[in-house]
Amino acid sequence: MLAQCRTAAYAQTLHTSPEVTDALPKLVLLGTPKLMQRSPAVNPDDITSLSFQRELETLKQCMIRYGGIGIAGPQIGWYQRVFCFGLFKAAERYPALNPDTLPFQYWINPVVNPANDSRPSWFWEGCLSVPDISGWVERPDKVIVEGYDGEGQWCQLELDGIAARVLQHEYDHLDGVLFPSRVSKPTHLVPNELFKFKETWARDWPTPAARECPKGQLWYAE
Numbered sequence: 001m002l003a004q005c006r007t008a009a010y011a012q013t014l015h016t017s018p019e020v021t022d023a024l025p026k027l028v029l030l031g032t033p034k035l036m037q038r039s040p041a042v043n044p045d046d047i048t049s050l051s052f053q054r055e056l057e058t059l060k061q062c063m064i065r066y067g068g069i070g071i072a073g074p075q076i077g078w079y080q081r082v083f084c085f086g087l088f089k090a091a092e093r094y095p096a097l098n099p100d101t102l103p104f105q106y107w108i109n110p111v112v113n114p115a116n117d118s119r120p121s122w123f124w125e126g127c128l129s130v131p132d133i134s135g136w137v138e139r140p141d142k143v144i145v146e147g148y149d150g151e152g153q154w155c156q157l158e159l160d161g162i163a164a165r166v167l168q169h170e171y172d173h174l175d176g177v178l179f180p181s182r183v184s185k186p187t188h189l190v191p192n193e194l195f196k197f198k199e200t201w202a203r204d205w206p207t208p209a210a211r212e213c214p215k216g217q218l219w220y221a222e
């Protein structure tokens with residue numbers, strides 16, 4: 001039995017207290033060398049400090065302001081092994097994404113591994129650091145993550161479905177990996193503009209399954 005992390009409820013109460021008074025940092029985009037490098041670990045003793053808590057709050061505010069469902073420290077120039085993801089209300093365009101399927105959570109110095117019974121799944125991934133492009137990316141649908149939460153408590157959690165997908169995407173950022181490196185072929189990258197004309201795509205472009213799978217939903221081979 002895996003220990004459960006406290007997620008949305010505590011995060012909302014704890015991390016609304018430190019005020020973010022400065023203007024929010026800008027997004028760091030694809031092509032910035034430091035975004036493509038491995039970031040160093042956080043000193044766990046720092047997590048409960050006021051300055052670190054303010055950084056966490058800034059990270060969360062950036063995710064909300066820039067309209068992401070997850071964000072990693074390096075994407076706002078905070079080059080440490082920290083990210084958050086999750087929703088506080090349902091995503092307007094993607095009904096499968098809501099606070100139940102994607103509860104808000106922070107992860108610090110995480111270690112992520114596929115669960116023994118995970119299955120391959122596909123998903124149209126996007127990224128705040130890669131504007132206007134989506135990629136058809138395969139990843140395991142269930143993972144086990146260990147790491148510190150936003151209060152500095154070490155915890156272990158099994159995640160599946162959309163939450164496992166978003167977590168793996170954010171975890172990649174800590175190693176400087178962006179989703180265009182995760183597509184199996186360059187043709188599996190598609191400008192977002194083209195999704196409006198999906199019915200006109202060739203049946204097998206970029207793959208038959210990708211054409212039929214709505215954004216925001218996982219697709220399985222069987």
Ligand SMILES: [Zn+2]
Pocket residue numbers: 126127128129169170173
């Ligand atoms: Zn990203």
